[in-house]
Amino acid sequence: GAGVSQTPSNKVTEKGKYVELRCDPISGHTALYWYRQSLGQGPEFLIYFQGTGAADDSGLPNDRFFAVRPEGSVSTLKIQRTERGDSAVYLCASSLRLADTDTQYFGPGTRLTVL
Amino acid sequence: AQSVTQLDSQVPVFEEAPVELRCNYSSSVSVYLFWYVQYPNQGLQLLLKYLSGSTLVKGINGFEAEFNKSQTSFHLRKPSVHISDTAEYFCAVIAPYGGATNKLIFGTGTLLAVQP
Structure with a gap:
């Protein structure tokens, strides 16, 4: 079946602009996660959802970052007033349930470049 | 807090040779x-995961890893690598009772470069 998809695959923007990154999880998966992977680093947790609600957003770096999942499926990560330091690959993952033992399936990521 | 260390940023190896990618973790509580x-x-x-039980875990593509609690390690091994194994490998933990539930904490990755 279809895996996790993310759009766009690449996004180039200018400093100060607003961007939205979209994630389509695997059908039927109730949990959704966002991670950020900077160059030469492993992915770092940002936020996860159980259904429509953000169960843990402790990884969001500041209030310029926000994520929503209004219908419990697709999620959008929103970044306001982008900065050059926001440049990274943003990864989305989903799992069948919100459980430590459930495998998180990752999408291919969105590469964000802030000029 | 939990952390994961992958000391080798890159591991070059010849095709059909064995390989071991090292992973050590730090945690005061049990981890997956x-x-x-x-x-x-x-x-x-996902290649493989250790949740409980046998400390030797077998995964996809012929990889296996062994959990060593005393050494806080989870090294990945393959007896004979192929060119197609060339990729970045990440070790990660989840601490279900350590305040980091459901969050994968990753190491910095190891690039396995298989040469003909």
Whole structure:
């Protein structure tokens, strides 16, 4: 079946602009996660959802970052007033349930470049 | 807090040779352990995971890993590598009772470069 998809695959923007990154999880998966992977680093947790609600957003770096999942499926990560330091690959993952033992399936990521 | 260390940023190896990718973790509580692989321009794919039970875990593509609690290690091994194994490998933990539930904490990755 279809895996996790993310759009766009690449996004180039200018400093100060607003961007939205979209994630389509695997059908039927109730949990959704966002991670950020900077160059030469492993992915770092940002936020996860159980259904429509953000169960843990402790990884969001500041209030310029926000994520929503209004219908419990697709999620959008929103970044306001982008900065050059926001440049990274943003990864989305989903799992069948919100459980430590459930495998998180990752999408291919969105590469964000802030000029 | 939990952390994961992958000391080798790159491991070159010849085709059909054995390989070991090292992973050590730090945690004051029990953890679940994972190895993910990232092929070029693709998403992270789970190779294997240790939750409990036998400390030797077998995964996909002929990989296996052994959990060693006393050494806080979870090294990944393959007896004979192929060119197609060239990829970035990430070790990760989840600490279900350590305030980091459901969050994968990743190491910095090891690039396995298989040469003909």
